[in-house]
Amino acid sequence: MNYLIKRFQRLLIVLGVVTLITFLLVNVLPGDVAYEIAGMDSSEEEVQEIREELGLNRPVLIRYVEWVTGIFTGDWGTSYISDEDVWEAITDRFPVSFELMILAQILALLLAIPAGMISAFRPNGRGDRIIGTIAFASVSMPSFMTAILLIYFFSLHLGWLPATGYEPLSEGLWQNLRPMILPALSLALVEWTILMRTLRVEMIAVLQENYIALARAKGMSNLRILLVHALRPSSFSMITLLGLQVARLLGGTIIIEQIFGIPGVGRLLIHAVYTRDFIVIQGCVTFFALAFVTANFLVDIAYAWLDPRVRTRGAHG
Amino acid sequence: MGEIILDVRNQRTAFATGRGMLQAVDGVSFTLERGKTLGVVGESGSGKSVLSRSIMRLLPGTSMTGPGSQILLNGKDLTAMTENQLRRMRGPEMAIVFQDPMTALNPTLSIGKQIMEVLMFHLKMSKRDARAKAVDLLKAVGLPQPDVRVDQYPHQLSGGMRQRVAIAIAIACEPDLLIADEPTTALDVTVQAEILDLLQRMVRERNMAMILITHDMGVVAGRCDDVAVMYAGKIVEKAPVRSLFSETRMPYTAALLSSIPRVTDPPHRKLDAIEGRPPDLINPPPGCPFAPRCRHAEDACNRAVPELTGTADHQWACIKPLNTEAAA
Amino acid sequence: MAELSQSSGKRAAATAPAQQDRHAAAIAMYRKRNKFGLFFWIPLVWLIIVAIAAIGAPFWGLPPADEIDWVYLQSPPVEGHPLGTDVLGRDLLSRIIWGARVSLTVGFAAPFIGVGAGMILGMIAGYYRGWADEVIGIAIDSWLAIPGLVVLLLFAVVFGGSLFMVCFSLGLLFIPTAARITRAATLNYAGREFVLAARAMGASDFRILTKEVLPNIIWPLIAFILIDIPIAIVIEGALSFLGLSVKAPTPSWGGIIAEGREHLSVSPHISMYPTIVMFLTVLSFNLVGDAIRRRLADVREGAI
Numbered sequence: 001m002n003y004l005i006k007r008f009q010r011l012l013i014v015l016g017v018v019t020l021i022t023f024l025l026v027n028v029l030p031g032d033v034a035y036e037i038a039g040m041d042s043s044e045e046e047v048q049e050i051r052e053e054l055g056l057n058r059p060v061l062i063r064y065v066e067w068v069t070g071i072f073t074g075d076w077g078t079s080y081i082s083d084e085d086v087w088e089a090i091t092d093r094f095p096v097s098f099e100l101m102i103l104a105q106i107l108a109l110l111l112a113i114p115a116g117m118i119s120a121f122r123p124n125g126r127g128d129r130i131i132g133t134i135a136f137a138s139v140s141m142p143s144f145m146t147a148i149l150l151i152y153f154f155s156l157h158l159g160w161l162p163a164t165g166y167e168p169l170s171e172g173l174w175q176n177l178r179p180m181i182l183p184a185l186s187l188a189l190v191e192w193t194i195l196m197r198t199l200r201v202e203m204i205a206v207l208q209e210n211y212i213a214l215a216r217a218k219g220m221s222n223l224r225i226l227l228v229h230a231l232r233p234s235s236f237s238m239i240t241l242l243g244l245q246v247a248r249l250l251g252g253t254i255i256i257e258q259i260f261g262i263p264g265v266g267r268l269l270i271h272a273v274y275t276r277d278f279i280v281i282q283g284c285v286t287f288f289a290l291a292f293v294t295a296n297f298l299v300d301i302a303y304a305w306l307d308p309r310v311r312t313r314g315a316h317g
Numbered sequence: 318m319g320e321i322i323l324d325v326r327n328q329r330t331a332f333a334t335g336r337g338m339l340q341a342v343d344g345v346s347f348t349l350e351r352g353k354t355l356g357v358v359g360e361s362g363s364g365k366s367v368l369s370r371s372i373m374r375l376l377p378g379t380s381m382t383g384p385g386s387q388i389l390l391n392g393k394d395l396t397a398m399t400e401n402q403l404r405r406m407r408g409p410e411m412a413i414v415f416q417d418p419m420t421a422l423n424p425t426l427s428i429g430k431q432i433m434e435v436l437m438f439h440l441k442m443s444k445r446d447a448r449a450k451a452v453d454l455l456k457a458v459g460l461p462q463p464d465v466r467v468d469q470y471p472h473q474l475s476g477g478m479r480q481r482v483a484i485a486i487a488i489a490c491e492p493d494l495l496i497a498d499e500p501t502t503a504l505d506v507t508v509q510a511e512i513l514d515l516l517q518r519m520v521r522e523r524n525m526a527m528i529l530i531t532h533d534m535g536v537v538a539g540r541c542d543d544v545a546v547m548y549a550g551k552i553v554e555k556a557p558v559r560s561l562f563s564e565t566r567m568p569y570t571a572a573l574l575s576s577i578p579r580v581t582d583p584p585h586r587k588l589d590a591i592e593g594r595p596p597d598l599i600n601p602p603p604g605c606p607f608a609p610r611c612r613h614a615e616d617a618c619n620r621a622v623p624e625l626t627g628t629a630d631h632q633w634a635c636i637k638p639l640n641t642e643a644a645a
Numbered sequence: 646m647a648e649l650s651q652s653s654g655k656r657a658a659a660t661a662p663a664q665q666d667r668h669a670a671a672i673a674m675y676r677k678r679n680k681f682g683l684f685f686w687i688p689l690v691w692l693i694i695v696a697i698a699a700i701g702a703p704f705w706g707l708p709p710a711d712e713i714d715w716v717y718l719q720s721p722p723v724e725g726h727p728l729g730t731d732v733l734g735r736d737l738l739s740r741i742i743w744g745a746r747v748s749l750t751v752g753f754a755a756p757f758i759g760v761g762a763g764m765i766l767g768m769i770a771g772y773y774r775g776w777a778d779e780v781i782g783i784a785i786d787s788w789l790a791i792p793g794l795v796v797l798l799l800f801a802v803v804f805g806g807s808l809f810m811v812c813f814s815l816g817l818l819f820i821p822t823a824a825r826i827t828r829a830a831t832l833n834y835a836g837r838e839f840v841l842a843a844r845a846m847g848a849s850d851f852r853i854l855t856k857e858v859l860p861n862i863i864w865p866l867i868a869f870i871l872i873d874i875p876i877a878i879v880i881e882g883a884l885s886f887l888g889l890s891v892k893a894p895t896p897s898w899g900g901i902i903a904e905g906r907e908h909l910s911v912s913p914h915i916s917m918y919p920t921i922v923m924f925l926t927v928l929s930f931n932l933v934g935d936a937i938r939r940r941l942a943d944v945r946e947g948a949i
Contacts, residue, residue, distance in 0.1 A: 010783070011786075014790050015790075017783060017787035026802075136931050140875065140930075148909070152917075156909060210420040211422055211424075214423075217373055219403075220435075232425040233425050250792040259906070273798050273802050284795070285791060285799070288791060293790060336668075
């Protein structure tokens, strides 16, 4: 319990540092948004006027404190460019990004768990080497490349799946999933290798354990040993990684959303970057950091489910 | 003579390592009858645990079994079996209890589940029957409140209780051969005797044969019929327990015996630890492997590996055995 | 006595060849997995070809990477343009080779910057503990809480796209993991006898860190750099794919792929050639790095 509180404190500090750094990076350096709004051939006075209007010429720290208190009260500011409320802009788009991430993680796990088990069963055996080679090829293929190849093959060549676009869930589940398959696959084809390797390493260690020898001595089949005896105690690192990978995946969704034209947070961020809409950038980064922190809390809870030692300790105090 | 359960013939087990071939078990032969207990004694690294895993056929991929090695369990050759055939033997015909009960039970499964799966796989029991039988087994091994314990996880049990659970798993399918690989080494002294008594009782009640592996001569004393002393992968002396103690032939056995503390010893007496270390099993010395540490060694000992000699009952591998006319 | 040792010596000599063969076979079986095989040499050759091509880019008599050939616009491979041209009629082979310069520079510079900085931070945290450890820990956690690509986007916006800034900001991404590895290793070694002994003899902290701790922790970090090289190339590719790496018209692999994306149905070769080259290069770095890493582990294991 104490541990959780300590971690929570640490995460609060982390959030504070993240917001501060983001804010400083965006606000202290030259090339501010006033120029952007005023346009190319505006006079210095016009720019000053806009600064005045937006409150950009007050001390940085005061603006930071205002902005952070705003975050707690749900006021994340308003886009300088589109006049959209930042919080609404993010929460409108987040479900789309979230769906993409979850689909990608599910696909990645579906690939990683069987592959990791086959590899770990006979390290350096034939199966392990084949899977290792595929994994190497797969990880050498960044998601934007995979995306291009998948679009070329499945959309342009075979015409099975759409190359771009997004349909809301209200149009029906299949309508919604169909354009998500290629984007999710593009992400999953990179992510699965990391999960697979982590599972493999840990499972190789677990398979050396005495209780696995005992399961063998009990005459249990290899499949049963892998699935029932070894998988659970081997998945701790993989679960931790699922949490850490949220950060990676959030980064990955940015580029994938851009390629496939999916209206998620990533696309919002890229658009804000191209237009130098700093308040939206700040908001997005803060939101990503929040998502990361939350994901890692969920990982802690998943531990409790995986390991009865943690579970019962919690139950009995 | 009783029914022969286990017949090990010239078992040789080696491991490939980065430095060369490590001959962990080097030509071990013995037989074991129903209802009897064989004690296997030796220091750590003497090959006794590898021997137990060789019999169970639970060796890692880097291991090699020598040609001409045979292990007959109830007349069937384990070394010639496929993995599938072996699986059907493990549980109903042979079972093992490991040294460390802290690591031998799966931390993520309830102990009930770990017993039930043996029953459901080998005896094709239904889930409900298996659970009832699991509770019975836990009661039989003396676990208090078996109907509560059955749903608990290993970490909720003490070391002694876990070893009882491990024994319950081992005897679940009434095996003919039970191997206990240092079953008490990791336990508190106070529980050691209880666990050994439990094992002995189970063997007697179910008329099994048992191999009791230990490094502690004191453990085998009252509980075994025969004792085999292992050193550097070989059996160096084998005898009924009484004659081993009264007519020790092999100096190594003598050294092991004198390292047991006795109640009659004056307090703070220094125990006779055996000096030196066991030989390198990758490049073993040409002569008797114990010669470099032996007080009685002569030049002749370094020349050739001594063969097992003696009577059918009492055998030893020493060219200058103790307590004989030759030595006197 | 002399006679005896001689006779046993003869015996040993007689059995030696058989023994030796057996051991050699066992060692070979054990080591087999860590030999440098084809999966090491073929990728290495490819990397050398790419490196030579990139370094000597001005000397191959290729058309300049930004020269527009009005005769061949968006053309498949023809004479004079072995890999064809892009939408603006620029020679693809030349662009890919010039793009390799960016990828390789970033691929080597960024991990060195990142692992170097991470090593210093990690050693400080692991050796001094206390508040320094706490502050560095918080900084690393914060750094990890922002997705890498977002950090790079921020930097790209704020500092603009020079090659140096791309290397620098990419290098920042490698700091946290390098620092964590170093910290753990330093903690491990800082308590060992030889470090305590050095301290007892009055060695300065700097001397202890560089002479006693560093040699022991350097190997995992070198292995880590090997992993990071292909990652850096991939991230730079992503960044230039988004148009946020080095500024146009400097060619880069990700940029060429992005340019060809619009014309995938008509002229797939524009995206496909740089994709293939980049894939092979990243794969080769991964394979070579992995082989070296295994070898390192093996050598160190053998040394103990």
